[in-house]
Amino acid sequence: MSHTYIPFESYKRKWIFNHKDLPVSDEDKALILPLSDKSAMEVWNKWISNKSSRAEQFAKGDWPAKQDAWSETDHWQSAWDSNDNALPEAITAHIQWPDDAKVYFCYEKYQVIETRWDVFVRHWKCFLFFDDGPLLVSPNHKQALMFEQNGQYKLGTRG
Template identity: 45%
Template structure:
């Protein structure tokens, strides 16, 4: 088994907020990975040497400044009544809504969902903004959400 129930996730509360409700169909697509599967994905797609975004170092693609081509602020939009991601993110990432994406908090905490679900529920996910990376299956684009309210757009290299 690659996933465990969302209710058992240590931060399940972010997906149960009354002020940021999530539909049942969207909740069904939010799948936390078991530790072993999360670690495997992290080592394959993020880093073989660092287990958390705070510890990226030379040799990790997220550490390489050339991996990132633009940045902006997500927090202003998150604090607003506007439910959409910042415009630059929406215009830069052109994945179909059914694209499988991975919200990678650290080596042991990866959540699989779909791009359409993430776009609708991004405010919930960003209660976990400690350098979390969003990557997609079979895509090279990447997005990182920093705890200072900024994001970075880039490419997996």
């Protein structure tokens, strides 16, 4: 599946990666690839849900709605608020992907960013300026991650 991308400069949420307190290098910005609506929809339908368009709509049959998809829940908000940029330890213990693993950070059906695991790890705080239930998946790996608005994250395995 080949994707089309929105040029970074035209991406309406690019400010999250231009925040003065959380600098993102130009090299990393070049690896943050917002998908066009059509490509985002293809990724969402294939890896997340072909019924629901956002997290709060997940329904029976959607793998993220299954209780047994998620093995652990913990808090991300305090780590996000701290001066330490490291991802919460439980996340890095659960997800041990190679640095260059392709990942999709999926806000909702038409808002998906493709990047690499190492870029996400370095800049996860930027991605979470929008925290209405985004999911992180990798097409080549089964582990998944969901961030909830209540400041918690869930570690899981996609179906």
